[in-house]
Amino acid sequence: MEMHRSGLVEQFRQKADAVSTIVKPVATMAEALAYAVQVCVRKEACAMLSSGCEYGLSDPAQELCGLKQWEKLMAAPGLAAADIDRLTALCRDAGIGLIRQGLAAHAGGIDVGLTTADFGIADTGTLVLHCSDEDLRLATMISEVHVAVLRAEDIYPNADAAADRLAAFFSTSDYTAFITGPSRTADIERVLTLGVHGPLDLHVLILDGSTAS
Amino acid sequence: MQTAENNRQYRKQLKEALDNAFQRKALDNFAVAYRGIRVSNFEGIDRARLIERIGKAKDAAMARVDALYHQFREKAEAAGATVHLAASDAAANEIIARIAAENSCTRIVKSKSMTAEETLLNHFLENRGYEVIETDLGEWIIQLRREGPSHMVMPAIHLSRNEVSRLFTEVTGKPQDTDIEKLVKVARRELRERFVTADMGISGANFAIAETGTLGIVSNEGNVGLVTTMPRVHVALVGIDKLTATVADALTVLTGLPRNATGQAITSYVTWITGANPSGASATGRKNMHIVFLDNGRSALAGDPVFSQALRCVRCGACANVCPIYRLVGGHAYGHIYIGAIGLILTYFFHGRDKDKHLIENCLNCQACKEVCVAGIDLPRLIREVQKVVVHSAEQPFLPGLMAAYVLKRRRVFHALLRSGRYVQQPVTGNTSYARHLPDLLFKDHKFKELPALAKKPFRDQWQPAAYRPARPRYKVALFSGCLQDFVYPEQLLAGTEMLKGSRVRLDFIQAQGCCGLPLYMLGEHGAAADLARWNMANIDPGEYDFVLTLCASCASHMKENYPFLLEKQAGTRVNARQYADKVIDYSSFMLLVGESAAAGKNARGQKAAYHAPCHLCRGLGVSAAPRELLEIAGYAYVPHDEEETCCGLGGSYSFKFPEVSAAILDKKLGAVAETGAEILVTDCPGCVMQLRGGALKQGRPIKVLHMAEALQQSK
Numbered sequence A: 001m002e003m004h005r006s007g008l009v010e011q012f013r014q015k016a017d018a019v020s021t022i023v024k025p026v027a028t029m030a031e032a033l034a035y036a037v038q039v040c041v042r043k044e045a046c047a048m049l050s051s052g053c054e055y056g057l058s059d060p061a062q063e064l065c066g067l068k069q070w071e072k073l074m075a076a077p078g079l080a081a082a083d084i085d086r087l088t089a090l091c092r093d094a095g096i097g098l099i100r101q102g103l104a105a106h107a108g109g110i111d112v113g114l115t116t117a118d119f120g121i122a123d124t125g126t127l128v129l130h131c132s133d134e135d136l137r138l139a140t141m142i143s144e145v146h147v148a149v150l151r152a153e154d155i156y157p158n159a160d161a162a163a164d165r166l167a168a169f170f171s172t173s174d175y176t177a178f179i180t181g182p183s184r185t186a187d188i189e190r191v192l193t194l195g196v197h198g199p200l201d202l203h204v205l206i207l208d209g210s211t212a213s
Numbered sequence B: 001m002q003t004a005e006n007n008r009q010y011r012k013q014l015k016e017a018l019d020n021a022f023q024r025k026a027l028d029n030f031a032v033a034y035r036g037i038r039v040s041n042f043e044g045i046d047r048a049r050l051i052e053r054i055g056k057a058k059d060a061a062m063a064r065v066d067a068l069y070h071q072f073r074e075k076a077e078a079a080g081a082t083v084h085l086a087a088s089d090a091a092a093n094e095i096i097a098r099i100a101a102e103n104s105c106t107r108i109v110k111s112k113s114m115t116a117e118e119t120l121l122n123h124f125l126e127n128r129g130y131e132v133i134e135t136d137l138g139e140w141i142i143q144l145r146r147e148g149p150s151h152m153v154m155p156a157i158h159l160s161r162n163e164v165s166r167l168f169t170e171v172t173g174k175p176q177d178t179d180i181e182k183l184v185k186v187a188r189r190e191l192r193e194r195f196v197t198a199d200m201g202i203s204g205a206n207f208a209i210a211e212t213g214t215l216g217i218v219s220n221e222g223n224v225g226l227v228t229t230m231p232r233v234h235v236a237l238v239g240i241d242k243l244t245a246t247v248a249d250a251l252t253v254l255t256g257l258p259r260n261a262t263g264q265a266i267t268s269y270v271t272w273i274t275g276a277n278p279s280g281a282s283a284t285g286r287k288n289m290h291i292v293f294l295d296n297g298r299s300a301l302a303g304d305p306v307f308s309q310a311l312r313c314v315r316c317g318a319c320a321n322v323c324p325i326y327r328l329v330g331g332h333a334y335g336h337i338y339i340g341a342i343g344l345i346l347t348y349f350f351h352g353r354d355k356d357k358h359l360i361e362n363c364l365n366c367q368a369c370k371e372v373c374v375a376g377i378d379l380p381r382l383i384r385e386v387q388k389v390v391v392h393s394a395e396q397p398f399l400p401g402l403m404a405a406y407v408l409k410r411r412r413v414f415h416a417l418l419r420s421g422r423y424v425q426q427p428v429t430g431n432t433s434y435a436r437h438l439p440d441l442l443f444k445d446h447k448f449k450e451l452p453a454l455a456k457k458p459f460r461d462q463w464q465p466a467a468y469r470p471a472r473p474r475y476k477v478a479l480f481s482g483c484l485q486d487f488v489y490p491e492q493l494l495a496g497t498e499m500l501k502g503s504r505v506r507l508d509f510i511q512a513q514g515c516c517g518l519p520l521y522m523l524g525e526h527g528a529a530a531d532l533a534r535w536n537m538a539n540i541d542p543g544e545y546d547f548v549l550t551l552c553a554s555c556a557s558h559m560k561e562n563y564p565f566l567l568e569k570q571a572g573t574r575v576n577a578r579q580y581a582d583k584v585i586d587y588s589s590f591m592l593l594v595g596e597s598a599a600a601g602k603n604a605r606g607q608k609a610a611y612h613a614p615c616h617l618c619r620g621l622g623v624s625a626a627p628r629e630l631l632e633i634a635g636y637a638y639v640p641h642d643e644e645e646t647c648c649g650l651g652g653s654y655s656f657k658f659p660e661v662s663a664a665i666l667d668k669k670l671g672a673v674a675e676t677g678a679e680i681l682v683t684d685c686p687g688c689v690m691q692l693r694g695g696a697l698k699q700g701r702p703i704k705v706l707h708m709a710e711a712l713q714q715s716k
């Protein structure tokens, strides 16, 4: 069983890596939270990512950029209460704003969105997020960087193996997202460009309790 | 888009596309890149089995599309959505406009939907005063340019970064860079503002899962999520052909769709929506969710014994990616709204005969689309079937077709015509026979290659059976000559049969055989083609022979693939046609079967030989290794090139109908061969020999074009 799991984790890592997902193992949720905050801290420091606000935009589009809070902003809807307390403390220390709801009001830009995936699919390196909650959904869509925590034991070998689980999600009103890598386009001259409407970067933190010791 | 009123106008459109240097280069790069993608994209997957599973799932769904619709509706409405069914494109547009009006929407953001292109939805809503904004980058670009897509997956593939930069400068009123990364980010920011302020989102869907009432939408950019989340109203416009029975069926299609489309194992996003989800922008707290199913001829299509296959299409766009014509002229000239091979077919059903009548003729029957289709649609066959309907419903009967049917069906008349044709030709100079002065009326634009003259003596008058009567034959073989070799290139048949002298092959040549019928099939004259099939089967009894051997790959593939199809509905001949088809064999495969010693040669002494794989051989018959092996056995040094399996551009009468396109394809081919430094170019089909040899001569290229039989004989 353990062998099987590590095989799936490895396959997930390879496939996700092939589509520009940054995959990191973490042993505890605390480690995951600290990682996400670090991503947010470093983000502006190296200014590797450009989201477009600095270019010549039409007036309405520029206004939306102006609505962006000056402090850095992190969104973490749907996080467990204990984790929220820890994250709040980490963000406070780093001078980062933290929101858990009302994300639509921040469509101009959220620096990092932190979510927990329901499960993963190894053979395509895909995250599956059951996100009927609108804020959770928006965190995966409007954040410039999306950091997702995935439990190692929740990785299925392929989508077929997860079909029943999906059908169960779909049995009531529902919104489910398959996410594989950051958002991308090749619409101009077929040149691959990351970060169109969705996140410019995707980090997946594979939480494997069995490696904690 | 198709606006051409006659063939001349359509050819003008093609000519303009051929002269568009940027598009030519972009499409060519893409065609070559896609070839590489195809090799790797199905790694670890049994592609043939997947295609079969997709085809079966789609067929089963379409057979009970009504029931699936009702099931979907029940589930989706139970989850809070409203489901509509529109019989026509106009009805769908009306329903959507009504939803917008009832909910006082003014600004609409849209994600990509071919179905909305089909109904010309944007145009309709804009006329009603709504602001509609495409949010897929490529779609936004072409919307700003007031154009239609030129590819189903990459709608703006025909545009350069400079054109996009100019466009964005206009839109933002600020000067823009030509750096693609920056342009993409500008679009991100511009469109983000539109998402925030829109009150309605319109999407398409790739799947409508009946068992749960769920929509599935694939995308890479992330705009689908925003379109379906931010505004308070969401309308999905979905063709009823997207209905699937189960989640598992949708996942099966999902395994094939992105791989075949862009070579991705999966798209960045797949969005699954069931019913009305929470929505902060909506007063009720729930999304105002509508699903509009579009029929527009689909349910009639589902019941058609031949055309129902077309509904399997998952819109991956691959049939355009591999099409040698699309590669040259792009989507605006090679489709109306739907593009590529499937576009040639769907245009007829969704947009009518008038839009399709020139398009449908623009196909080489090269089979490349059939091979790549992830839904297993026999696209070239459906193209021929639509063409047949178009030809026969024309107000004026198609004269060349009727004449050809009359002549080709009357073997004696046809042969007499061919024989007499020789005497009206100009005297031949040098040692290659070429028709110097063709009647201008017929061939006035066909100046890109030299056309061969008729032979002095057809093969049938030179055939000497005595040498092919071994005492204990291992194989009993009927030789099928085909018209082109019989009357134009008898030397190919003479060389080919010569190679079998002294072997244990008994060879019969039955004088009563006629044309295989492919030219008629290509002209849409299926009835006459079936008559010829019956005639040949009556004269060459498959029960008498181990093989029906032909040195013409086109005849071979037509007899093998199309005879059973043409005679399918004719009791009695159906079984016979199958038997006959099973015995048909091409020359290269047959020579390998006879044995290495029959083909071995020493005169070639390692001379460099390139190979051209006839479409009808490599894809039609699935023969690919045999000819390359034979060249090596015969002592040649076989040198591969990248365009080996690309069509030569002949396509039967195609090169006369669309000479400019045919010439451009030929050019590409000969250029690639020249790069190998080969002295000879070998192929297995007299049609390809005619095209390639004529082209090489016209262009003054030193390469010598030979039929495989001639190459073997020269080395013997």
Ligand code: SF4
Pocket (backbone or CB within 6 Å): B319, B322, B323, B324, B325, B326, B340, B341, B362, B363, B364, B365, B366, B367, B368, B369, B370, B379, B380
């Ligand atoms: S048969 Fe060849 S030419 Fe015709 S549509 Fe298919 S790929 Fe294009």
Ligand code: SF4
Pocket (backbone or CB within 6 Å): B312, B313, B314, B315, B316, B317, B318, B319, B320, B340, B341, B342, B372, B373, B374, B375, B376, B377, B379
């Ligand atoms: S016909 Fe086949 S290859 Fe063409 S778009 Fe449809 S599924 Fe893809």
